[in-house]
């Protein structure tokens with residue numbers, strides 16, 4: 001079935017694959033997990049996920065290497081982040097072993113859908129955990145579903161490392177300082193739909209959020225972190241209690257450090273944008289999209305070269321994708337090769 005896919009022209013759209021894997025949490029324990037072919041659930045109409053947003057998701061990718069092996073990028077980090085999210089909205093955690101095992105099983109069952117080496121595509125892996133039992137008073141569900149679905153994707157933004165423009169919308173915030181911005185709950189994306197549509201209407205690919213208390217500091221884009229190279233050639237990225245800790249960002253930081261690019265993690269006032277040499281949006285779907293212009297209150301700030309990507313961010317991008325595809329060595333132990341015995 002995977003053979004009918006036009007690998008060169010994949011977008012970031014839902015495509016049905018052979019199966020997904022589903023586990024149920026009942027009476028305090030997880031089931032064994034079963035592979036199901038029909039992409040529908042029989043869900044109670046009063047499930048807490050539907051009414052109260054008791055739902056968490058993750059996103060990661062697997063790649064076909066030149067050697068034919070399938071490599072998953074940093075699945076343990078996603079397992080840990082999902083566990084943090086689960087705690088924040090009172091759901092049972094998925095044990096790390098079960099999380100990784102689910103991913104391995106669903107990939108093996110959908111091998112035909114992992115885009116071939118060299119096409120630029122990947123198998124996108126979407127773990128989902130949500131309250132599935134009925135509740136009308138506001139309290140956590142008693143039963144939960146954990147599932148992992150997979151689908152082949154191309155690059156999120158077509159055209160690779162072509163720079164995009166970002167806008168700050170003063171009338172919107174992404175997350176409250178002590179809210180749920182630092183965990184991957186479904187509702188965060190619901191909140192971003194309207195501002196994202198407005199940004200799009202105005203001709204911007206992404207919207208940049210500032211801290212919701214003062215609108216002074218840079219937080220992140222709707223679905224990706226903010227990273228930049230400043231005038232001192234340092235890699236800078238903001239810290240805040242309401243930013244979602246991106247695994248891609250963490251990976252870029254490790255590589256920057258090992259290339260002797262100093263890494264600064266601190267609150268970044270918006271005023272600093274006028275000093276930036278390069279900027280980008282990072283996340284699993286895109287890895288890194290260069291941002292070369294930010295518009296706020298009708299004023300435009302140039303934050304990167306007119307064409308292409310800045311030099312430093314491009315090298316970091318090449319290194320992350322090189323490790324992901326198995327073209328570069330993985331000194332960090334980030335890769336889970338599902339076709340060879342697991343090491344650490």
Ligand SMILES: *Cc1c(COP(=O)(O)O)cnc(C)c1O
Nearest residue numbers: 223224225244246247248283284
């Ligand atoms: C998932 C997500 C990111 C990117 O995280 P990665 O682990 O790099 O994929 C960034 N910001 C938000 C709000 C997210 O939900």
